[in-house]
Amino acid sequence: MIDSNYYIINRKAQRFSEMRIAGRTAVFMGSDGKVLDYGVLQLGQGVYAVLYCDEVRNVTFVTCRPGGADVITVLWRTDGEYFRGIEELRKAVAVRFSPQNKKLNRYAEAVAEKLSLGIKLRITDAVNDADMVKCPECGMLNPSGSMYCLDCGAEI
Ligand SMILES: [Zn+2]
Structure with a gap:
């Protein structure tokens, strides 16, 4: 089986085959069943924004940590996996999900950059x-x- 979903952290992409939610943690695994490097995503207080675009099956997290911010993107190969994945994530993340157009990664990176500078932003929906x-x-x-x-x- 070929892993063709993508888990991208700070622009470094890894293929994954399965996402599992355990409480407030999402775990991304390869087809060998092993957890990917950096494949554990904490869904609790560190999540600052969640942006998504159904059209490109993309869910992007902007997370905050002391001294910086990270952009973590999850891309699914099929609609079925995407809609199942986003549904599970919605249940586990307290932050509102914000619909975006296809430029969401550029937006997410800009938000992360401002956060790293200590500037808090209001996240806006931008569907079209x-x-x-x-x-x-x-x-x-x-x-x-x-x-x-x-x-x-x-x-x-
Ligand atoms: Zn400008």
Whole structure:
């Protein structure tokens, strides 16, 4: 069996075959049944935001730890695995899940960067471009309600 789901932590991708939820922990395993390196995701207080996009079967966590923030993405190969996975995660994570468009990883990384600098952000849902506001400086589409551009930092 080929593992074709992906677990990506800080841009380093690993294939996984199965996710198991145990209380407030998600565990990602390869087809050999072994837990992946960094394949344990704590779903408790450290989770700052959960972004998802059904269209690309992507759930991205922004987690906070002393001295930084991490971006952890889970990508499923099939709709069946994705919808089952996101359903299980929703039950285990206290943070609201925020729907995004396909650019969610760029958004997640920008959020993590701000968190690392000690800046807390309000997470905004952005399902389609109509919910986005264009940055007057660089033209990047930001979630509506953003105070400043996530790309260049200009005031919106
Ligand atoms: Zn900008």
